Amino acid sequence: MDSKYKAGLNRLTILIAAALLAWLAGRAPSALATILLGLAVIWLLATATQIGASHRWPTRAPWQLVMGLLLAALLWFEPATYAAWLWGFPVLLMLPQPRWSAATFVLLATLAWYRVQQTLIDDGNGIQGLFVGLLLFVLMVLGQGRAMKLIPLWQRIKQRRRLLPRTRLWSELQLVEDLPREIARCQREGSHADLLLQVPRHQYWAVVDQCNLSIHEFEHCYRLDRETLAVILINRDTEQALQRRHTLMESFSAASRARIVKLASSLSLDDEHQALKLQSVPLRVDEEPRQEAEP
Numbered sequence: 493m494d495s496k497y498k499a500g501l502n503r504l505t506i507l508i509a510a511a512l513l514a515w516l517a518g519r520a521p522s523a524l525a526t527i528l529l530g531l532a533v534i535w536l537l538a539t540a541t542q543i544g545a546s547h548r549w550p551t552r553a554p555w556q557l558v559m560g561l562l563l564a565a566l567l568w569f570e571p572a573t574y575a576a577w578l579w580g581f582p583v584l585l586m587l588p589q590p591r592w593s594a595a596t597f598v599l600l601a602t603l604a605w606y607r608v609q610q611t612l613i614d615d616g617n618g619i620q621g622l623f624v625g626l627l628l629f630v631l632m633v634l635g636q637g638r639a640m641k642l643i644p645l646w647q648r649i650k651q652r653r654r655l656l657p658r659t660r661l662w663s664e665l666q667l668v669e670d671l672p673r674e675i676a677r678c679q680r681e682g683s684h685a686d687l688l689l690q691v692p693r694h695q696y697w698a699v700v701d702q703c704n705l706s707i708h709e710f711e712h713c714y715r716l717d718r719e720t721l722a723v724i725l726i727n728r729d730t731e732q733a734l735q736r737r738h739t740l741m742e743s744f745s746a747a748s749r750a751r752i753v754k755l756a757s758s759l760s761l762d763d764e765h766q767a768l769k770l771q772s773v774p775l776r777v778d779e780e781p782r783q784e785a786e787p
Contacts, residue, residue: 503540510536521573528566532559554589560597567604571611578608578628585635588642601632660704660712667714667722668761674724675755684733685755688723688740689716689768690748699748706740716765724755741775752777 510533517529535558563580581601585594605628609621662670671687678685690699703713703723714722725740727733737752751768752775753759 503543506536506540506543510540522570525566525570525573528562528569532562535559535562554587554593556584556587556589557593557596560584560600564600564604568607571604571608575608575611578604578624579631581628582631582635585632586638586642588639594636594639598632601628660707661700662712662714664714664716664722664761666712667716667724670712670714670724671755671759671761674726675757675759678726678755679757684727684730686725686727686733686737687753687755687759687761687764688725688737688750689753689764690721690723690750691719691768703740720765720768737777748774750775754778 513529513536514533517526517533520526520529539555560581563577563584566574567577578601581597581604585597605625609618609625612618612621612624674685677683699721700713700715703721707713707723707725711724711726714724716722725733725736727736741750749768749771751764751771753764
């Protein structure tokens, strides 16, 4: 599992980059450059702590945007010293990202090149500045082409079944596969199983941790979207199910909204998810799945 996610290798690479930038920050020619490089070091260290240790990784926001802003600021205020760092923009553009982020990098690279060109013109190398701009354009086109090739891979990462290594937090795709199997198992063994859907508001990740501590080893949590958590609760009988419901709901925040539905062949995950969004009461328990939309 560790080799599949490559969290350790990514963390090591980022820590090496942070150490190199920290060394450069100590040799920076100005206080402003030291501050900018120091911020980059802090950002890289914070990123290293998130890889493989947070439900939020990979994040939806483009990680490299902060580094691009710091690089642009460094080139704007210290163009003579860090002109060679202009080639960092094509590298940052190689990573998959939204279109608005790619457009932002193009704008930042243009501003940084303009600033570097001014320095070259002052030194009597105006032609060289134009050549640098042309080469930067070509490299950024190549970088964008590389990013487009990686987009399908990045989308598969977002849709991965287990959202975090060594935890029981899974994706909606896995829940869709698990539901029919658990329904069939309950019918075969005569056990009682419920589907718990919950909107924990601003305490999503705290509730995820609480669920992982409260549920059995053979049970799992599923992330349906950015604010909805699902859990399949498997019990011997109705009495045990009632007791576990009560214990779980007591551990959740009062601001949460939850829906509990008994597993049955007629259960529709999409219908129950939509019903939860329209639900006005904090908790609703249905012994049978919904047959029609709520008014």
